[in-house]
Amino acid sequence: MRPRREADRLRGARGRGVDFSVVGPIRTCVGCRKRAPASDLIRFVLIRFVSTGGGDDLRLQVDAGRRLPGRGAHLHPDPACFALAERRRAFGRALRFTGVADTGPLAEHIRAVSVPRGTTDDPAEAPDHDPAR
Ligand SMILES: [Zn+2]
Numbered sequence: 001m002r003p004r005r006e007a008d009r010l011r012g013a014r015g016r017g018v019d020f021s022v023v024g025p026i027r028t029c030v031g032c033r034k035r036a037p038a039s040d041l042i043r044f045v046l047i048r049f050v051s052t053g054g055g056d057d058l059r060l061q062v063d064a065g066r067r068l069p070g071r072g073a074h075l076h077p078d079p080a081c082f083a084l085a086e087r088r089r090a091f092g093r094a095l096r097f098t099g100v101a102d103t104g105p106l107a108e109h110i111r112a113v114s115v116p117r118g119t120t121d122d123p124a125e126a127p128d129h130d131p132a133r
Helices: 005-016 079-087 090-095 104-113
Strands: 026-028 035-037 042-050 056-062 072-075
Touching: 042 104, 056 104, 072 079, 072 090, 079 090, 079 104
Parallel strands: none
Antiparallel strands: 026 035, 042 056, 042 072
């Protein structure tokens, strides 16, 4: 029994996400400095608030829809990469700001999307790699 060629091809291209003809742009993770398809990385941008004290409040905001304007930076959905980036002050360098930004929301997001190894009790519900992301 053979599936039709066209349907088979489309399914393959959709399900993989690592076919280099369809991955699209390559970006660099500001944590580990490795290059990866943008679709494998989290995009985040710098949001600037004017605080009541007159200074700027900076926050790193996850751009899940990849449509926020301005300069963005990329990070693997991995707490290790986040820690590396923080230690190297890579956020300020990548997003061109000085001072301290609130990285809480970004850290929170990464914790939420990363799947810790060895703590899964339902393997069917938690694929260790999600190619569609
Ligand atoms: Zn990384």
